[in-house]
Amino acid sequence: MIDIVIEARKASIGEGMNVNRILPFRMRRMVGPFIFMDHAGPVDIVGQDPSSSMDVLPHPHIGLSTVSYLFGGQVTHRDSLGVNKIIRPGEVNWMTAGSGIAHSERFEDPHTLANSKLEMIQTWVALPEKDEETAPTFENYQPEELPIYTDKGIWMRLIAGNAYGLENKVKTHSPLYYLHVNMEKGHLFGLPDKHTERAIYVAKGSVEVSGRYYTAGQMLVFNKTANPKIKAQENCTLMFLGGEPLGERYIWWNFVSSSKDRIEQAKADWKEGRILLPPTDNLEFVPLPEDRSKPAGSPSPQALS
Template identity: 80%
Template sequence: MLDIVIEARKASIGPGMDVRRILPFRLRRMVGPFIFMDHAGPVAIQPSQTTSMDVLPHPHIGLSTVSYLFGGQVTHRDSLGVQQVIRPGEVNWMTAGSGIAHSERFEDPAALAGGQLEMIQTWVALPEKDEEASPSFDNYKPEELPIFTDTGVWMRLIAGEAFGLQSHVHTHSPLFYLHVLLEKGARFGIPMGHTERGIYIAKGSVEVSGRTFSAGQMLVFNKVVDPVIVGKEIATLMLLGGEPLGERFIWWNFVSSRKERIEQAKADWKEGRILLPPSDNQEFVPLPEDHSRPAGSPSPQALS
């Protein structure tokens, strides 16, 4: 059955960059290992304002950030020395583990022309045994990701396993993550065999069990149902889920199974023990001085 419908909330991560925040939600903190989800764009901005959108170097621990673009391009730089331009259909999968810093820059004004920039960003929590793993980064090209097509349906498997397909994207726990396009009247399912599953409607609208749901909503299902998704109009969907990992605390850009680890990460960033990207180290996001929120409560976060 349908467990909950999450309505995306507006959040600002910087001048000219408002996003729709889906996870975490106060009544549903995670879906499988997915603990965070933002939908940015389409962004319409003047070329002179491009630099105001940049996400300056900032830290992460205890998670993997997953960036996926519908349009535009973004330049990623991190403390491992990686510099990577991500384009539509590619996957940037950065595992923070014990700690990493990265930036996201919008350096090509042409990529923002006409409101082209649009991206989905998720965070995947790590199993306890991997929370302190060495940081890593991988970029996967569209041709590396499995595609499925049927009448009125196009699907790309971003990560994990679904519908008999398997992605080569390296993950740390059982999950699935799909980009799906549905034509009006087309029918699609949701992968079975996972404890927690969700459908985020990025564009358009769908019908499930006689009810219509629209862009900006996430539908979360339990394990026992096999819902049929019907396109009410052309729709873009992101399907995700997997096995729960247990309680996780989240504060700013830090995720951990232990509150004290969050406190350590705060001190590490404040004292400069998490290195900045070597090619982007002249500015950074300072640690928020937010004493009103204990570790474990949602707080303002960077895009990734």
């Protein structure tokens, strides 16, 4: 029923900001088109000034869409398209890198963050080969644009794609689903059944599946024929995700592609300044990491979004 259980690994994306890294994993690189997943926080920032130590400086991407989803706090996104957007909880922020984009994520207003906890999920969605060189875009979707389903003991928001008869206008490039699900203790819920690859990530709490227990920081990847019931052992927060596989992808640092040569080109483009910096955040950036000839598939610690 369960193909693999992935344990989140600790990773640092900068001073003061540690994350749980779930994907990619050496024994399971992707789930549907999802090739990367980080869970940052919760970070208790009371009494701290996050404006410098936790910032993610301008850095590049190709061949993917980044998806930012917050449970708490706020982040300022700036990119080379000129977008300057404060990201808040419950919104979907979908940036398609395509042929190349640079962006930053900064924590600039400690007063608005006081007495809260910063917590966010970052995923990367690989693009189909025909879309890998598409023009970069950024779209923000407000919570009221995202359908919500409720039942006894269940609350669910569709972030993107389609599942359980829900759809929204979040633009995707391949068939997928992505949901934020809250379950109350003792209640049961099933997986969507119209997608080839399916997984749940336990963000908070614990669940039971077929008599076994799974806790926060674990991703459960199910086989194609599984029809499990997920039982909440306590109040819990889950991320449901999956979709149709796209085929092999290579990942190095912040670059994703179906071609190793394209990743080499992206390295050169960033090093030589051919990927533009955000016009309102262009005084510093993350330099290209030293290539120590690791196999493609080992993102650097700065790889959050």
